[in-house]
Amino acid sequence: MLSLFLLLPFLGIIALNLPVKGRRDAAAFLYTLSLSIGQAIVVLFNPGDFWAKPDFWGGFFNLGLYADNLTFVMLLSIGIVVSTAVCVGWQTISDHRQRLNFYNLVLIALIGMNGTVMLTDIFSLYVFLEVTAISSFILIAFHRDLNALEGAFKYIVLSALATVLMLTSIAALLLFSGGTSFAAVSAAVKSNSGNVIVIIAVSLFICGLFIKGGLVPFHGWLPAAYSAAPAAVSILLAGIVTKVAGIYVLIRLVRDVFGPISEISSVLMLVGTFSIIVGALAALKQDNFKKILAYSSISQVGYIVLGLGCGSPLGIAGAIFHLFNHSIFKSLLFVNSAAVEKQTGSTDITKMGGLGSRMPYSNATNLIAIFSTSGIPPMAGFWSKLVIIMALWQMGHFTYAAIAILVSVITLAYLLAIQRKVFFGILPQELKHIKEAGIWIVIPAVTLAIIIIGTGLCFPLLFKSFLMPVSSFFK
Amino acid sequence: MVINIIILIALVTAALWTAMTTRLLRSAVGLAITSAILSILIFRLASPIAAVFELSVCAGLIFAIFIISITVTQRVTPEAFETRKKERMTKFWPLPIIVIIAAVVLTQIHFQTTFNLPAQTTPNDVKIILWNLRHLDLLGQIVILLTGAFGVVILFKEWKNG
Numbered sequence: 199m200l201s202l203f204l205l206l207p208f209l210g211i212i213a214l215n216l217p218v219k220g221r222r223d224a225a226a227f228l229y230t231l232s233l234s235i236g237q238a239i240v241v242l243f244n245p246g247d248f249w250a251k252p253d254f255w256g257g258f259f260n261l262g263l264y265a266d267n268l269t270f271v272m273l274l275s276i277g278i279v280v281s282t283a284v285c286v287g288w289q290t291i292s293d294h295r296q297r298l299n300f301y302n303l304v305l306i307a308l309i310g311m312n313g314t315v316m317l318t319d320i321f322s323l324y325v326f327l328e329v330t331a332i333s334s335f336i337l338i339a340f341h342r343d344l345n346a347l348e349g350a351f352k353y354i355v356l357s358a359l360a361t362v363l364m365l366t367s368i369a370a371l372l373l374f375s376g377g378t379s380f381a382a383v384s385a386a387v388k389s390n391s392g393n394v395i396v397i398i399a400v401s402l403f404i405c406g407l408f409i410k411g412g413l414v415p416f417h418g419w420l421p422a423a424y425s426a427a428p429a430a431v432s433i434l435l436a437g438i439v440t441k442v443a444g445i446y447v448l449i450r451l452v453r454d455v456f457g458p459i460s461e462i463s464s465v466l467m468l469v470g471t472f473s474i475i476v477g478a479l480a481a482l483k484q485d486n487f488k489k490i491l492a493y494s495s496i497s498q499v500g501y502i503v504l505g506l507g508c509g510s511p512l513g514i515a516g517a518i519f520h521l522f523n524h525s526i527f528k529s530l531l532f533v534n535s536a537a538v539e540k541q542t543g544s545t546d547i548t549k550m551g552g553l554g555s556r557m558p559y560s561n562a563t564n565l566i567a568i569f570s571t572s573g574i575p576p577m578a579g580f581w582s583k584l585v586i587i588m589a590l591w592q593m594g595h596f597t598y599a600a601i602a603i604l605v606s607v608i609t610l611a612y613l614l615a616i617q618r619k620v621f622f623g624i625l626p627q628e629l630k631h632i633k634e635a636g637i638w639i640v641i642p643a644v645t646l647a648i649i650i651i652g653t654g655l656c657f658p659l660l661f662k663s664f665l666m667p668v669s670s671f672f673k
Numbered sequence: 674m675v676i677n678i679i680i681l682i683a684l685v686t687a688a689l690w691t692a693m694t695t696r697l698l699r700s701a702v703g704l705a706i707t708s709a710i711l712s713i714l715i716f717r718l719a720s721p722i723a724a725v726f727e728l729s730v731c732a733g734l735i736f737a738i739f740i741i742s743i744t745v746t747q748r749v750t751p752e753a754f755e756t757r758k759k760e761r762m763t764k765f766w767p768l769p770i771i772v773i774i775a776a777v778v779l780t781q782i783h784f785q786t787t788f789n790l791p792a793q794t795t796p797n798d799v800k801i802i803l804w805n806l807r808h809l810d811l812l813g814q815i816v817i818l819l820t821g822a823f824g825v826v827i828l829f830k831e832w833k834n835g
Binding site: 211263322340 | 722723726729807808809810812813814816817819820821823824826827828
């Protein structure tokens with residue numbers, strides 16, 4: 199039944215664009231919202247026989263999809279973040295026609311991301327990464343203002359470069375592999391492990407993924423794209439798109455296809471650490487709410503890559519857990535930036551202050567997201583960072599562990615600066631009339647905050663029953 | 674062999690047209706045509722999977738990206754167009770000559786590859802590959818074309834109206 203995750207959005211796009219009269223944007227909103235929430239619920243309650251059931255159309259449209267625990271984590275994150283973006287989109291996009299276009303593109307991005315996390319073929323992976331990327335270009339440029347077009351253009355150029363690297367890698371791997379399935383490529387890489395062409399091919403693919411994931415030094419496109427995109431699109435991009443297109447694929451390929459190569463692990467740890475430091479230091483200098491969050495994303499993704507590079511089951515469990523947590527707390531931070539932007543018309547935090555008294559839900563949920571991002575107990579982000587640092591310590595990478603701890607303090611500093619400048623202090627006269635941005639922003643914000651606290655409190659339960667099996671479930 | 678040579682000439686001509694044409698849109702179409710011809714050539718060389726990939730990547734996906742990118746560009750004035758056309762011709766006139774010289778040189782060199790290419794396990798039929806083996810890619814490519822259509826509608830049609 200896995201193909202339903204692709205076919206339902208696809209059929210939705212066709213149905214929503216039939217020439218019928220009525221509020222098609224409202225229908226699109228309800229359909230996309232129910233589809234994404236449904237996806238999260240199905241994965242969360244994990245009805246065992248659902249996954250095992252063959253597609254009811256039999257072999258007619260056999261997509262060859264596959265799901266393991268890592269896939270379930272990603273499908274859950276996709277469901278939560280897409281439903282959040284759908285709600286915020288309803289509140290922040292006022293034009294009916296634009297709303298319909300927005301939901302169509304979200305459904306396309308949903309197909310791209312769901313496909314990416316369920317497929318088992320390196321060429322299909324490329325196709326679905328492109329589906330996700332092309333829908334993202336259009337979503338970034340959605341409002342067609344100069345900054346948005348610049349952000350989209352930077353993304354197109356660097357994404358095209360990533361595409362070239364990946365295709366070159368696939369072509370080189372085909373010299374040794376009889377096919378493009380993960381199993382065939384994995385066997386070819388293992389049996390030619392010392393071959394220079396194989397090592398170059400693997401390195402090129404990983405470089406492409408570094409670009410897609412916005413890791414240092416390939417992060418040039420990310421702040422421009424995140425900050426210039428419409429509010430709902432920023433949530434989608436920062437919360438899940440780059441995580442699926444860059445980081446999930448990196449985890450999947452490094453563990454399942456390319457296998458543990460010590461040189462690759464060292465590069466991952468180095469790139470991860472540079473991303474942690476550069477992202478955090480760059481965030482300290484910004485005055486734009488969304489740019490701070492964008493640089494913060496680079497830094498937090500660095501933690502995930504550092505955990506992955508560590509290579510132990512504990513490190514990988516930490517990386518996957520931080521990937522999930524990052525999707526949730528970064529989406530919440532972007533929801534709050536959307537609320538502030540909608541109500542004040544600006545993202546310049548130096549022009550704000552005292553909004554906490556007028557926007558209590560945004561204030562409280564933003565603080566929860568900040569604590570989780572900075573690794574304050576008992577929030578979910580604390581546990582995932584702790585697991586990564588413990589894994590680094592266990593493997594003897596003391597310097598990396600120390601850097602990870604120190605940068606957490608910097609993270610707390612730049613995020614608390616947002617809280618102080620935006621929500622605390624004296625409310626300027628011109629912002630006296632401000633109130634909460636609307637029910638479709640408050641509901642996702644509160645839900646995400648509950649998920650952060652709930653995941654943090656349930657961590658001991660999740661650790662042995664779910665997290666460690668995730669890291670060792672790979673075939 | 675004669676057919677392959679005709680296809681090769683068509684390929685080079687299409688590629689030259691792609692590089693030398695003065696309109697971006699024509700250039701993108703030229704690239705798609707070049708890819709399609711290249712796919713035919715690869716297919717004739719008994720590599721159907723590579724042919725299908727070439728067709729999907731260049732004629733399908735990259736074409737869609739180029740069209741979207743072109744829709745966000747602005748048309749130049751007729752005077753600027755004429756100037757650029759002249760500049761372009763000055764820049765690119767040696768290109769066909771270089772291609773012909775390169776072709777003559779390459780025919781004199783006998784390349785030897787040291788790769789032991791893996792045995793081909795797929796049937797030599799594009800229909801079987803597309804409909805039986807690469808369902809997922811086919812769905813992905815249909816979605817890409819849909820995305821291209823939305824891209825043009827969102828970024829181009831409304832812009833033109835507004």
